[in-house]
Amino acid sequence: MNVAPAVDMDRVGAVLDRFEKGERSHLVHALQDLQSEIHYLPKEAIKAAAKYLDVPLHSAFSVATFYKAFSLVPRGETIIKVCLGTSCHIRGASVVVEDLRIGLGVGPGETTQDMKYTVEVVNCVGACALAPVVIANTRYIADVKPGTIVKIIEEG
Amino acid sequence: MGIANLKKLEARRSALHKAHENVKTQVRVCSGTGCAALGAFEVYDALVEESKKAGLPVQVELAPCGKDKDPIFVSLTGCQGFCQIGPLVHILPEDILYTGVKVSSVKDIVGKTLADGQVIDKLLYKNPEDKKRLKGRADIPFYKGQELVALEGCGSVAADSLDSYIASGGFSSLAKALKMDPDQVIAEVEKSGLRGRGGGGFPTGRKWRSCVNATGDERFVICNGDEGDPGAFMDCCIMEGDPYRVIEGMIICAHAVGSSTGFIYVRHEYPRAVERLSLAVKTCEENGLLGTKILGSDLNFDISVARGGGAFVCGESTALMRSIEGSVGEPRAKYVRSVQRGFRDKPTVLNNVETFACVPSIINEGSDWFASRGTEKSSGTKAFCLVGKVVNTGLIEVPMGTKLRDVVFGIGGGIIDGRPFKAVQTGGPSGGCLGENYLDLPVDFDALAEAGSMMGSGGMIVMDDRTCMVDVAKYFLNFLMEESCGKCVPCREGVYQLHALLDKLSRGEGEPQDLEKIQRLGKEIQVSSLCGLGKSAPNPVLSTLKNFREEYEAHVNDKRCPAGVCRDITTFTIDPDKCTGCLVCKKACPPDAISGEKKQVHVIDQDKCTQCGACRLVCKFDAVVTS
Ligand SMILES: Cc1cc2nc3c(=O)[nH]c(=O)nc-3n(C[C@H](O)[C@H](O)[C@H](O)COP(=O)(O)O)c2cc1C
Ligand code: SF4
Ligand code: SF4
Ligand code: FES
Ligand code: FES
Numbered sequence: 001m002n003v004a005p006a007v008d009m010d011r012v013g014a015v016l017d018r019f020e021k022g023e024r025s026h027l028v029h030a031l032q033d034l035q036s037e038i039h040y041l042p043k044e045a046i047k048a049a050a051k052y053l054d055v056p057l058h059s060a061f062s063v064a065t066f067y068k069a070f071s072l073v074p075r076g077e078t079i080i081k082v083c084l085g086t087s088c089h090i091r092g093a094s095v096v097v098e099d100l101r102i103g104l105g106v107g108p109g110e111t112t113q114d115m116k117y118t119v120e121v122v123n124c125v126g127a128c129a130l131a132p133v134v135i136a137n138t139r140y141i142a143d144v145k146p147g148t149i150v151k152i153i154e155e156g
Numbered sequence: 157m158g159i160a161n162l163k164k165l166e167a168r169r170s171a172l173h174k175a176h177e178n179v180k181t182q183v184r185v186c187s188g189t190g191c192a193a194l195g196a197f198e199v200y201d202a203l204v205e206e207s208k209k210a211g212l213p214v215q216v217e218l219a220p221c222g223k224d225k226d227p228i229f230v231s232l233t234g235c236q237g238f239c240q241i242g243p244l245v246h247i248l249p250e251d252i253l254y255t256g257v258k259v260s261s262v263k264d265i266v267g268k269t270l271a272d273g274q275v276i277d278k279l280l281y282k283n284p285e286d287k288k289r290l291k292g293r294a295d296i297p298f299y300k301g302q303e304l305v306a307l308e309g310c311g312s313v314a315a316d317s318l319d320s321y322i323a324s325g326g327f328s329s330l331a332k333a334l335k336m337d338p339d340q341v342i343a344e345v346e347k348s349g350l351r352g353r354g355g356g357g358f359p360t361g362r363k364w365r366s367c368v369n370a371t372g373d374e375r376f377v378i379c380n381g382d383e384g385d386p387g388a389f390m391d392c393c394i395m396e397g398d399p400y401r402v403i404e405g406m407i408i409c410a411h412a413v414g415s416s417t418g419f420i421y422v423r424h425e426y427p428r429a430v431e432r433l434s435l436a437v438k439t440c441e442e443n444g445l446l447g448t449k450i451l452g453s454d455l456n457f458d459i460s461v462a463r464g465g466g467a468f469v470c471g472e473s474t475a476l477m478r479s480i481e482g483s484v485g486e487p488r489a490k491y492v493r494s495v496q497r498g499f500r501d502k503p504t505v506l507n508n509v510e511t512f513a514c515v516p517s518i519i520n521e522g523s524d525w526f527a528s529r530g531t532e533k534s535s536g537t538k539a540f541c542l543v544g545k546v547v548n549t550g551l552i553e554v555p556m557g558t559k560l561r562d563v564v565f566g567i568g569g570g571i572i573d574g575r576p577f578k579a580v581q582t583g584g585p586s587g588g589c590l591g592e593n594y595l596d597l598p599v600d601f602d603a604l605a606e607a608g609s610m611m612g613s614g615g616m617i618v619m620d621d622r623t624c625m626v627d628v629a630k631y632f633l634n635f636l637m638e639e640s641c642g643k644c645v646p647c648r649e650g651v652y653q654l655h656a657l658l659d660k661l662s663r664g665e666g667e668p669q670d671l672e673k674i675q676r677l678g679k680e681i682q683v684s685s686l687c688g689l690g691k692s693a694p695n696p697v698l699s700t701l702k703n704f705r706e707e708y709e710a711h712v713n714d715k716r717c718p719a720g721v722c723r724d725i726t727t728f729t730i731d732p733d734k735c736t737g738c739l740v741c742k743k744a745c746p747p748d749a750i751s752g753e754k755k756q757v758h759v760i761d762q763d764k765c766t767q768c769g770a771c772r773l774v775c776k777f778d779a780v781v782t783s
Contacts, residue, residue: 024482025480025481025482026482027482028463028465028479028482029462029463032424032463032465055482059483063465063482063483066465066467066641067424067465067467068465068467069424069465070465084386085386085387086385086386086387086544086581086584086615086617086631086632087387087543087544087549087617088387089387089631090544090545090617090619090623090628091544091545092769092770092773094768094769095744095746095768095769095770095773098746098747098766098768098770099746099770101746102746102747103746122425123386123425123468123635124385124386124387124388124389124425125189125425126189126383126389126392126393126425126426127189127190127193127239127389128387128388128389128541128543128549129190129239129240129541129542129543129549129550129551130190130193130194130239130240130242130549131543131544131549133193140189140192140193140194141193142190142193142194145744145774146744146745146746146770146771146773146774147743147744147745147746147770147774
């Protein structure tokens, strides 16, 4: 198991300050911003958001768990998103997952021991014409050929 | 500088036209998702810098007060269509399309083409058929047979520039609509025959009319940019590439139905669309095109951009509205229609991005103009994202009623590596697969539905003989199983069961009665689910079962996957007669299951092989065979 680092509540507060206090409809947006700041949604952050936006705690958690975009566990420095959209699927995306599984030792949803990489799968990132596509943090890697992805990512 | 009224809008436009007339050369760098992924932004930066260094009069904005003589206008556009060979740089008026442009090509482009008017042959598109280089869009088969309406500005206007949009005629449609009675606007949209581009094909004018007729003190206009189909990017391209057109369409709708508040709900995975739309909304506000007294009329209208949470079901109208309200996106039963009681229980018009993008042209050119395109019951044009195992992939727009064959083999250039065509999938997870006997089908809403598929939002995924229909059906069911919001039992449990049955087939454990079970269960789910997700979830499996029954039977009776995809029943071997010993597959094999020396026949160690198919994918000699 990876140990979760302590949550910096000042950063949480700073993100929440950008929203109108007590404005319930900002919940999804606020959680998105929190997640981009801390890379995942620690319990403490969800609680703080619920309190700030005056949303019942259980609704905040159900929103945080309903939407796929949110992660409630810590994630690695580089988030590798393998597109498994239809176009990528039929153009060999499963080989990319296999390459990562063997090369980095982790499958979808997992993070390497050293917290360097998290592998995730997503559905279509809008570059279907270049399938299969991988996104490492913000970098798009197009037309990924079998046997190449680990090297491309490690070389940065 | 605000655009307080219609006169000022026209003054601005003519000033921009003057500026435009002076422009000697336009250089349009595609910055759509595909080209951006391949490095288009770096190319753009390098182009601007290199041109400046060379002392060329570059201009990155279409400024009416430009003093340079014969300026070169360099802009970032949305998707120019042919993403596959990006990054694209389109040079006008000469119509030179440079493909696969890298930062290292920029020096030549500036020195030879921009400064000296020469065409650089090696950057031109090479026609795979005769290896001839083709100069511009007018010559390239991919662009022939297309007609751009919703995509008119995508790839031509500078994506983040209000001025560029105005110069291309932008907001003249709004100006015209504001002089019309709201009722006339609706009548015009009704007459055009425009049907919703988000999947259902509901007549847009009728939807607007019911919203007006519904009682309520407030009305909302929402643009659906959730684009949940996991293999489609048309709406993404429009939002990124021509955001002002979508906004203009929404303002016209607001005028027609009497709304003062609008939302654009954008899919979570499209950060650049969020960015460009937000910027466009802000620029419109600053210029008096959104806010109060738009263009000096009595219309007040605001738009907020909302980011989706990344759930497919949120593209469904009622779930989407709940999501904007800040709750969990669960659909609601359809007996209350959202035009009557939608967002915050008020009358609401929800339309797809492409639907709104069609509206300005309809008002400007007239309903007859629009209706004269396409087929009788599906007027106009439709954008598709043509992807999969087809030679030319990208974003296209064709008149409704164009034959599948003309799309796949004309625009698409046929199947990769000359393999046999097997099927084309339309309609995403709610659609179906059509085989060879449907190639002459005219693509429109009704023809596709009759054939057992559907239009959907416009994904068109081409499949070859190495695509397994059981696997495709299983793929969509797996997607839907994860995306079912879980509110209703038929969808939650039924889709799970269907998936389990297909999984059984793909493992070679299928029994003869399973095919009937699949059919029965599928029909059951279709009639008893709450929302469109469940109702349409069985479509991919039912359509493939109908059109490719032998393939299902091979899985059940012979425990064999003819396409060589289902791992548990496929063995990969190398044909010694065909193998050239090129080492390529050996390098590609993830578990290192392949051995062989250079120029020697390679062998697969079956104990190590995980049947991933990488070797078959990379072998250029067709030497990897499956059984
Ligand atoms: C499960 C599900 C997902 C949907 N996803 C989308 C989508 O991503 N984009 C979209 O425009 N419409 C989507 N729709 C259709 C919408 O509910 C709605 O009909 C449409 O946005 C209306 O706009 P239109 O009439 O302009 O097509 C979806 C429907 C269902 C049932
Ligand atoms: S890629 Fe094909 S030709 Fe090359 S070694 Fe492998 S099987 Fe033989
Ligand atoms: S199918 Fe995959 S694991 Fe098996 S030999 Fe080919 S590349 Fe290697
Ligand atoms: S399917 Fe992978 S980018 Fe669209
Ligand atoms: S993204 Fe450049 S052509 Fe589509």
